[in-house]
Amino acid sequence: MIEIDFKKGNGLIPVIIQDAITNEVLMLGYMNQEAWEETLRNKKVTYWSRSRNQLWVKGETSGRFQEVKEIYLDCDGDALLIKVHQIGGAACHTGYQSCFHHHWKDGEWKISGRLIFDPKEVYKK
Numbered sequence: 522m523i524e525i526d527f528k529k530g531n532g533l534i535p536v537i538i539q540d541a542i543t544n545e546v547l548m549l550g551y552m553n554q555e556a557w558e559e560t561l562r563n564k565k566v567t568y569w570s571r572s573r574n575q576l577w578v579k580g581e582t583s584g585r586f587q588e589v590k591e592i593y594l595d596c597d598g599d600a601l602l603i604k605v606h607q608i609g610g611a612a613c614h615t616g617y618q619s620c621f622h623h624h625w626k627d628g629e630w631k632i633s634g635r636l637i638f639d640p641k642e643v644y645k646k
Contacts, residue, residue, distance in 0.1 A: 547612035611637035
């Protein structure tokens with residue numbers, strides 16, 4: 522039987538989030554069993570926040586939810602790839618479309634990608 526192996530990572534597995542249409546990698550997060558079950562229940566990606574030590578539904582503060590379109594499990598059963606419809610066009614809390622917007626080029630990090638929103642306005646910090 523195929524199952525997710527939450528034991529390997531002390532209860533957490535990495536989750537790669539990819540845009541279902543463009544295939545752009547949007548972010549990497551972590552899930553525990555409870556986050557997995559919540560994701561299946563509400564069809565919105567739910568993570569385990571390692572910094573806050575609690576469940577976190579992506580978009581609950583910003584309104585930029587990730588609607589689940591497809592889910593894949595790797596061959597070892599300890600990592601997920603979830604293809605999503607990214608509501609609001611930005612997955613990154615910094616306002617960029619993708620969390621992977623730092624590009625190593627010519628010996629230094631450069632910003633690439635599109636800034637979609639101002640995080641100071643959205644998160645009021």
